Amino acid sequence: MAPREQFSSKAGFVMAAAGSAIGLGNIWGFPTQTASNGGAAFVLVYFILSFCLAYPALMAELIIGRHGRANIITALRGISSGPITRKFGTVVGVCGVLTASFILSFYAIIAGWMMAYLLESVAAMLSWSEVSGWLTGFSLARNVMFLLLFMALTMAIIARGVTGGIEKWSTRLMPLLLVLMLMLIGYVLLQEGAMEGLKVYLLPDISQVKPALILDAMGQAFFSLSLGVGAMLIYGSYLSEKESLPVLGAVVTLVDAGVAFVAGLLILPAIYVAKLHGADVFSDAGQLIAGPNLIFQVLPALFDSMGQVGVVVAFAFFLLMSIASLTSSISMLEVPVSLMAEETRVNRLQATLIIGVMITLVSVLILLNFDLLFGLIVELTTVYSQPLLGIGLCIFVGWIWNRNNLLMEIQRGHAKIEQSLFWKIWPSYVKFFCPALIVAAFLQSVI
């Protein structure tokens, strides 16, 4: 058997992990959640939760992954302490793999829309109005076609493996993503109306703070850091022993939260510029439009009203969204593919094909029953499954894994870690505080 692949450098890992983390969750989810949850109040809670809850959970995944050098199921079984915890490991692992696959099944649909709108901006440049109409209409044919296109790209990268696929493409696409985003922000902030959006974003509106705020912020933080399903775990498993996990994990968390914050500087001002251009940006209930209508109606209307420049801005915007989706979707597909390639006699290419086709079929099923299934799967996977799996992983690290082995894994690649705050706090923190906080957030939303 060929030796297990590894990221070729620290930077390669950071690009891949940040590529996984930075996605539609940052550029669309975070800004719109902020808008509908009272602006800066949500930003504040989100940042606190990112560092105090999501970062420790990310560390749990990275540490388990690098220690086990395997997919989530094998890695969890490897650190279990007896037959019962082994079973528990299997259950958590299987749920993680399923959740990752279902997240990909809806994510690929949305990403397909982004690519359709990307092509639409090209059609608009060429004044092909019939093509434009088809690309932006919600037809089954269009949805399926772009789903297939997006899944094919995701599979093409994953089939090429860790360094030749995940690392290479993340390293190419992430810098482009940042440049596109900064350019768009520069442009939008110069437009009339942008400052009103900035105010809504950065000034807290306490009257909008709802009891579900903490749960929303927690779900958002877990989604944004790709937690609970073994995506970060498998990326950690490709990391060299020479690297310091606490440091790299902190870098990824910072970059992820930073890009979410910066994306808010783009989306909220853009909404208010669109408002000035006559777009309807509030729902009947007086809420800021946040769902798909925002991305696929409000913003396109804004781009239209900008004339010739608008076409270029639209192109840049949907290219940004497509890239962000692709570097995230590969990390979702890697979860089941790595499992199959490691645990069966099927090779990576075959595993990618088999699983890719299966997930695509699920996506088509969702498209055929869109009203019934889409929202349901989004909610089940992101609101419930991810945080619950997060509790499972914290329990593994805090309660099941042999303490000495855990500490030894943290020491690898970080010489003087015994003197750090991380060493003193983190082990007991994931043991008690993280699971308790996740449960509390759940209970609070139920009550």
Ligand code: TRP
């Ligand atoms: N974090 C990505 C985003 O913000 C989405 C993502 C990638 C993800 N991999 C994941 C979400 C695994 C959950 C699980 O869009």
